[in-house]
Amino acid sequence: MxxxxxxxxxxxxxxxxxxxxxxxxxxxxxxxxxxxxxxxxxxxxxxxxxxxxxxxxxxxxxxxxxxxxxxxxxxxxxxxxxxxxxxxxxxxxxxxxxxxxxxxxxxxxxxxxxxxxxxxxxxxxxxxxxxxxxxxxxxxxxxxxxxxxxxxxxxxxxxxxxxxxxxxxxxxxxxxxxxxxxxxxxxxxxxxxxAAVESFNCTILGKGGHGAMPHQTVDSIVVGAQIVNALQTIVSRNVNPIDSAVVTIGEFHAGTKRNVIADTAKISGTVRYFNPLLKGFIQQRIEQIISGVCVSHGASYDLDYWSLYPxxxxxxxxxxxxxxxxxxxxxxxxxxxxxxxxxxxxxxxxxxxxxxxxxxxxxxxxxxxxxxxxxxxxxxxxxxxxxxxxxxxxxxxxxxxxx
Missing domain, CATH: 3.40.630.10 (Zn peptidases)
Known part of the structure; x- marks a missing residue:
C-alpha cells in the first residue's frame, strides 16, 4: 500500500x-x-x-x-x-x-x-x-x-x-x-x-449565614480549608518516607457571595501510591481526618471514595x-x-x-x-x-x- x-x-x-x-x-x-x-x-x-x-x-x-x-x-x-x-x-x-x-x-x-x-x-x-x-x-x-x-x-x-x-x-x-x-x-x-490511583469527593455540611455574624454559623469554607491542610499530613507523617505517595486536592468549591458564609463546601482529590500495602490505609486516614475536623467545628460531611486502578x-x-x-x-x-x-x-x-x-x-x-x-x-x-x-x-x- x-x-x-x-x-x-x-x-x-x-x-x-x-x-x-x-x-x-x-x-x-x-x-x-x-x-x-x-x-x-x-x-x-x-x-x-x-x-x-x-x-x-x-x-x-x-x-x-x-x-x-x-x-x-x-x-x-x-x-x-x-x-x-x-x-x-x-x-x-x-x-x-x-x-x-x-x-x-x-x-x-x-x-x-x-x-x-x-x-x-x-x-x-x-x-x-x-x-x-x-x-x-x-x-x-x-x-x-x-x-x-x-x-x-x-x-x-x-x-x-x-x-x-x-x-x-x-x-x-x-x-x-x-x-x-x-x-x-x-x-x-x-x-x-x-501508581495505584484512588479518588474522592467530599461535601462539608455547615450552617450558612451573614458574614457579619459568623457566631451564628458553621463556616464550611473554614472547615474545608483545615481539612485540605490536614490531609497533607498523611503523606508527611503517616506514610513511611521510603514509600512514595501523593494526596492531591484538585477542586474546592464553595460560596456564592463575598458577605455570605457558605453552608456547604465541596472538595475533590486523588490519591496515588506504589506500595499495594497502602491500599485502604490512606482512605481510612482521609475519613478520620475529615471526621475529626468536622466534629471539632460542629459540621458534618458526606464522603464518596473509590478505587480506580491498582x-x-x-x-x-x-x-x-x-x-x-x-x-x-x-x-x-x-x-x-x-x-x-x-x-x-x-x-x-x-x-x-x-x-x-x-x-x-x-x-x-x-x-x-x-x-x-x-x-x-x-x-x-x-x-x-x-x-x-x-x-x-x-x-x-x-x-x-x-x-
Missing part, C-alpha cells in the same frame, strides 16, 4: 531489522488515520473496524466486540508452546487538538493526546509481521486491542470476558509511548512502574527479558532508563495482577521537531520514528519468550 501522508523523517534505526524498517511508512499512515478519527472509551467503533479489516485481510483469526469495542487477535506459531499476550489501548481523550498538522483530529473536542494511536499502530504492525513470519517462533501470541484505558477502564472488562483464557496466557507485555523520555530510550524496571507492578523475570531485548534494539547513548517510575496510573495493572508481565516506556520526545509536549496537552505529538522501534521490541520479545 502507498501512504497517503508524507513519511516522517527517520532517525537511525540500526537496531531494527530491515523488514520492520520497511513497515515504517505503513505504521505512520495507520497511526495518522487513528489520530484523525479519535474516539473516547468504549466508543472506538471506527478504530475497531479499521483493525478488524486489516486483520481479516491478513488472515489473522480475531474476535471483535470484546468488552464492547475490544479486539483479540490470535497468531499461532509453528508449534504449540507458551502463550504471550501483547496489549495496546485504543481510546482518545476529551481534548480539543491545537496542533496544525495534516493529520489533525477531525472530531472536535476529541484527541489522541496520550499516544494510544501509536500504541494501536505498533500492535497492528506487530500482528502483520508475526503473521508473515509464523515459522520463526513457537507458541501463540494474543494481541489485545483494549478500549477505554483513559476511563472508566477497559482492561478489567476484557479480563472478565476471558481474553486471558483459551489458550491461557503465560505472560503479557505492553508499552507506552513516553514524552518524558527522549526518542528511542527504553524505560523498563522490575516492580512498581506506575499499581502497575512488573514481574522481575519478564522485566529482565524486556530489558535484554531493549539492549539489543536501542542505540547508544540513548540506552535504558531503569529509574522511570511515575505517579501516573494505567489499567494495564489489572492484566499484571492476573498474569506475570511487564509494561515499559518507549521514549518518544524530540524537542528538535517541537515534539516534546507532555501527555494530555492539546499540542501533544511524538516522533513517529519510534513506531518501528516499538514493533521491533514486541517482535523480539515474542521470539525470546516463546522460543
Amino acid at each position: 502507498v501512504s497517503v501522508f508524507p513519511q516522517a523523517n527517520s532517525a537511525n534505526l540500526s537496531g531494527v531489522r530491515l523488514e520492520i524498517r520497511a513497515l515504517q511508512p505503513q505504521l505512520v499512515e495507520w497511526r495518522r488515520c487513528f489520530h484523525q478519527k479519535p474516539e473516547l472509551g468504549f466508543q472506538e467503533q471506527l478504530t475497531a473496524e479499521f483493525i478488524s479489516r486489516k486483520l481479516t485481510a491478513w488472515g489473522i483469526e480475531h474476535q471483535t466486540g470484546v468488552a464492547q469495542t475490544g479486539i483479540v487477535a490470535t497468531i499461532q506459531g509453528k508449534t504449540g508452546g507458551k502463550v504471550l499476550a501483547i496489549r495496546a489501548d485504543m481510546d482518545a481523550l476529551p481534548i480539543h487538538e491545537m496542533n496544525e498538522v495534516p493529520y489533525k483530529s477531525q472530531h472536535p473536542g476529541v484527541m489522541h493526546a496520550c499516544g494510544h494511536d501509536g500504541h494501536t499502530a505498533i500492535a497492528l504492525g506487530t500482528a502483520y509481521y508475526l503473521q508473515q513470519h509464523r515459522q520463526q517462533f513457537t507458541g501463540t501470541v494474543k494481541i489485545l486491542f483494549q478500549p477505554a484505558e483513559e476511563g472508566p477502564g477497559g482492561a478489567k472488562p476484557m479480563i472478565e470476558a476471558g481474553v486471558l483464557k483459551n489458550p491461557d496466557v503465560d505472560a503479557i507485555i505492553g508499552l507506552h509511548l513516553w514524552n518524558n523520555l527522549p526518542m528511542g530510550t527504553i524505560g523498563v524496571r522490575p516492580g512498581a512502574l506506575m 499499581a502497575v507492578i512488573n514481574d522481575s523475570t519478564i522485566a529482565q527479558l524486556v530489558r535484554s531485548v531493549a539492549e539489543e534494539v536501542v542505540e547508544t547513548p540513548l540506552g535504558i532508563a531503569p529509574e522511570c517510575q511515575t505517579m501516573g496510573a494505567e489499567d494495564m495493572s489489572f492484566f499484571l495482577e492476573a498474569v506475570p508481565g511487564c509494561y515499559f516506556f518507549l521514549g518518544s520526545a524530540n524537542p528538535d521537531k517541537d515534539l516534546a509536549y507532555p501527555h494530555h496537552h492539546p499540542r501533544f505529538d511524538f516522533d513517529e520514528t519510534v513506531l518501528a522501534m516499538g514493533v521491533e521490541m514486541f517482535v523480539r520479545c515474542v521470539e525470546k519468550f516463546c522460543n
Whole structure:
C-alpha cells in the first residue's frame, strides 16, 4: 500500500531489522488515520473496524466486540508452546487538538493526546509481521486491542470476558509511548512502574449565614480549608518516607457571595501510591481526618471514595527479558532508563495482577521537531520514528519468550 501522508523523517534505526524498517511508512499512515478519527472509551467503533479489516485481510483469526469495542487477535506459531499476550489501548481523550498538522483530529473536542494511536499502530504492525513470519517462533501470541484505558477502564472488562483464557496466557507485555523520555530510550524496571490511583469527593455540611455574624454559623469554607491542610499530613507523617505517595486536592468549591458564609463546601482529590500495602490505609486516614475536623467545628460531611486502578507492578523475570531485548534494539547513548517510575496510573495493572508481565516506556520526545509536549496537552505529538522501534521490541520479545 502507498501512504497517503508524507513519511516522517527517520532517525537511525540500526537496531531494527530491515523488514520492520520497511513497515515504517505503513505504521505512520495507520497511526495518522487513528489520530484523525479519535474516539473516547468504549466508543472506538471506527478504530475497531479499521483493525478488524486489516486483520481479516491478513488472515489473522480475531474476535471483535470484546468488552464492547475490544479486539483479540490470535497468531499461532509453528508449534504449540507458551502463550504471550501483547496489549495496546485504543481510546482518545476529551481534548480539543491545537496542533496544525495534516493529520489533525477531525472530531472536535476529541484527541489522541496520550499516544494510544501509536500504541494501536505498533500492535497492528506487530500482528502483520508475526503473521508473515509464523515459522520463526513457537507458541501463540494474543494481541489485545483494549478500549477505554483513559476511563472508566477497559482492561478489567476484557479480563472478565476471558481474553486471558483459551489458550491461557503465560505472560503479557505492553508499552507506552513516553514524552518524558527522549526518542528511542527504553524505560523498563522490575516492580512498581506506575501508581495505584484512588479518588474522592467530599461535601462539608455547615450552617450558612451573614458574614457579619459568623457566631451564628458553621463556616464550611473554614472547615474545608483545615481539612485540605490536614490531609497533607498523611503523606508527611503517616506514610513511611521510603514509600512514595501523593494526596492531591484538585477542586474546592464553595460560596456564592463575598458577605455570605457558605453552608456547604465541596472538595475533590486523588490519591496515588506504589506500595499495594497502602491500599485502604490512606482512605481510612482521609475519613478520620475529615471526621475529626468536622466534629471539632460542629459540621458534618458526606464522603464518596473509590478505587480506580491498582499499581502497575512488573514481574522481575519478564522485566529482565524486556530489558535484554531493549539492549539489543536501542542505540547508544540513548540506552535504558531503569529509574522511570511515575505517579501516573494505567489499567494495564489489572492484566499484571492476573498474569506475570511487564509494561515499559518507549521514549518518544524530540524537542528538535517541537515534539516534546507532555501527555494530555492539546499540542501533544511524538516522533513517529519510534513506531518501528516499538514493533521491533514486541517482535523480539515474542521470539525470546516463546522460543
